[in-house]
Amino acid sequence: MARDSLTGTRIRDRRSVAGIRQADLARQIGISASYLNLIEHNRRRIGGKLLINIAQALGVEPALLTEGAEAALISTLREAAADLGPNLAEVDRVEDFAGRYPGWSEVLVRAQRRLAGMERTIETLSDRLTHDPHLAASLHEVLSTAAAIRSTASILAETGEIEPEWRDRFHRNLNQDSRRLAESSKELVRYLDDSDSGEDQRGVPREEAEAFMAARGYHFAALETGGSTPEALIRAAPELTSQAARAIARGFLAQYVEDAARLPLRRIETAIADHGADLAALLPRIGVPLPVLLRRLATLPEGMLTGGAGAIVCDGSGSLLFRKPVAGFAMPRFGAPCPLWPVFTALSRPLVPVHRELVQVGRSSARFACTAIAWPEGEAGLEEDPLYRSVMLILPLPASDAAGDGHQQVGSSCRVCSRAACRARREPSILREEF
Amino acid sequence: MGRHVLLIEDEPNIIEAMRFLLVRDGWTVDTHSDGTDAVDVARAAQPDLVVLDMMLPGKSGMDILRELREIAEFANLPVLMLTARGQSRDREMAEKAGVSRFMTKPFSNAEVLTAVRDLVAQASR
Numbered sequence: 289m290a291r292d293s294l295t296g297t298r299i300r301d302r303r304s305v306a307g308i309r310q311a312d313l314a315r316q317i318g319i320s321a322s323y324l325n326l327i328e329h330n331r332r333r334i335g336g337k338l339l340i341n342i343a344q345a346l347g348v349e350p351a352l353l354t355e356g357a358e359a360a361l362i363s364t365l366r367e368a369a370a371d372l373g374p375n376l377a378e379v380d381r382v383e384d385f386a387g388r389y390p391g392w393s394e395v396l397v398r399a400q401r402r403l404a405g406m407e408r409t410i411e412t413l414s415d416r417l418t419h420d421p422h423l424a425a426s427l428h429e430v431l432s433t434a435a436a437i438r439s440t441a442s443i444l445a446e447t448g449e450i451e452p453e454w455r456d457r458f459h460r461n462l463n464q465d466s467r468r469l470a471e472s473s474k475e476l477v478r479y480l481d482d483s484d485s486g487e488d489q490r491g492v493p494r495e496e497a498e499a500f501m502a503a504r505g506y507h508f509a510a511l512e513t514g515g516s517t518p519e520a521l522i523r524a525a526p527e528l529t530s531q532a533a534r535a536i537a538r539g540f541l542a543q544y545v546e547d548a549a550r551l552p553l554r555r556i557e558t559a560i561a562d563h564g565a566d567l568a569a570l571l572p573r574i575g576v577p578l579p580v581l582l583r584r585l586a587t588l589p590e591g592m593l594t595g596g597a598g599a600i601v602c603d604g605s606g607s608l609l610f611r612k613p614v615a616g617f618a619m620p621r622f623g624a625p626c627p628l629w630p631v632f633t634a635l636s637r638p639l640v641p642v643h644r645e646l647v648q649v650g651r652s653s654a655r656f657a658c659t660a661i662a663w664p665e666g667e668a669g670l671e672e673d674p675l676y677r678s679v680m681l682i683l684p685l686p687a688s689d690a691a692g693d694g695h696q697q698v699g700s701s702c703r704v705c706s707r708a709a710c711r712a713r714r715e716p717s718i719l720r721e722e723f
Numbered sequence: 724m725g726r727h728v729l730l731i732e733d734e735p736n737i738i739e740a741m742r743f744l745l746v747r748d749g750w751t752v753d754t755h756s757d758g759t760d761a762v763d764v765a766r767a768a769q770p771d772l773v774v775l776d777m778m779l780p781g782k783s784g785m786d787i788l789r790e791l792r793e794i795a796e797f798a799n800l801p802v803l804m805l806t807a808r809g810q811s812r813d814r815e816m817a818e819k820a821g822v823s824r825f826m827t828k829p830f831s832n833a834e835v836l837t838a839v840r841d842l843v844a845q846a847s848r
Binding site: 425427428430431432433434435436437438439440442443446447454457458461464465 | 734736737739740741743744747778805807827828829830831832833835
């Protein structure tokens with residue numbers, strides 16, 4: 289039922305909430321109770337002076353009766369229904385539900401938002417706990433110290449007679465361990481805080497290189513104009529503390545310079561002004577191979593592409609070589625991502641573009657247009673197999689009420705994905721009760 | 724029933740507390756803090772039970788456990804594993820490797836004592 293045809297339903301609900309009898313309201317606004325009854329059952333359209341009078345009598349704005357729940361409310365209700373599986377809720381009656389029960393709808397919406405937030409937190413923490421050696425060592429330190437304190441304190445509290453020498457020793461140990469626990473807890477909190485800020489560099493070469501690129505918005509204006517060289521940029525980068533990180537950054541920048549030479553910024557800027565991010569229109573106009581175009585689109589100056597763009601590059605093993613995040617599309621920091629991402633599909637059919645519109649399970653209903661292609665990297669010798677790389681450009685799509693319909697659902701990684709019956713599942717998820 | 728425990732743990736204050744606890748309960752306790760030669764130490768000590776920390780310098784408790792189980796004389800030796808990682812996957816791995824009991828830190832003294840007594844009693848039956 290259309291939203292504006294539910295005005296009568298909203299009048300009835302507001303009247304009930306206000307505790308006004310139908311006959312009393314009818315009398316107050318000067319119509320018959322039977323006519324008000326028809327209005328309340330959406331059998332008579334209502335507007336103008338009568339609507340204003342009813343709104344005044346109910347103490348609400350007329351718009352609240354005509355427009356009802358906001359589109360965002362309905363959209364989030366749809367998301368909640370989609371997240372929990374098909375056929376669970378009467379999605380075709382969502383507007384009716386939001387109109388009849390605005391309070392309950394708000395409760396559902398808030399619960400949905402909270403759930404999405406908690407899932408993101410679990411995702412991050414699980415990712416770290418499973419794969420982050422620094423965090424594992426920190427937690428081991430904290431828990432081992434807690435174990436020592438608990439054991440020592442129990443001995444002091446529960447053992448009747450302790451020789452003074454032992455008692456003093458245990459007191460010393462307690463003092464020492466409690467200080468250590470305080471320090472290691474602070475260290476752990478600092479570590480987690482730093483990680484949240486997204487600016488941490490903890491000696492993992494690829495993370496250092498990613499921090500270097502992220503700090504510059506993945507765009508290097510000086511390389512576009514020839515005003516600097518990759519080596520000069522690397523030398524001046526405080527983020528790149530290790531040889532390995534510098535080597536990774538050098539590889540990225542070499543590719544950047546090559547791509548910039550094949551597709552200068554001015555040319556792509558003009559084409560985008562005419563076609564936006566429409567790849568089908570851009571590709572023939574620009575006339576460079578698709579991998580070059582995708583990589584260039586991922587490294588444009590901020591603001592040139594509306595909504596921004598994320599990107600992923602992987603090698604033939606599926607290992608991520610480059611990640612440029614985009615809001616709403618989760619990329620696991622450690623471990624393997626969802627194998628349903630087109631960037632991996634493309635590896636099975638090199639040089640053939642793979643285009644999919646995706647929604648990530650358990651997050652928002654945000655949709656992304658993802659285009660991927662795999663290409664052979666370098667020249668293979670006579671007796672060598674070609675080595676492939678794959679790139680995927682991730683473009684956020686405009687929000688739509690129909691979010692989730694007709695789009696491929698993917699996850700970020702199995703461990704935090706709630707799709708139980710997924711044929712690509714590698715390991716159980718921690719988000720579902722059935723596991 | 725023998726009453727000889729080998730405690731392989733690198734946290735000095737846990738060693739001290741557990742040694743005190745076990746000695747008070749009538750056990751003879753040997754301690755060792757390095758994973759690298761832990762199996763050799765076990766061979767020399769011939770304990771009735773090993774308390775083994777999961778994260779040790781040199782070699783992990785899991786690897787030590789696997790090596791112990793490959794030695795015929797230690798195939799049925801009770802091993803109580805202590806760990807700060809309580810994830811079910813670690814527990815499954817330890818069970819697969821032949822752990823007798825798996826205990827997560829921080830544990831209570833009573834739990835440890837009960838586990839040590841039970842495991843040695845079961846092994847001597």
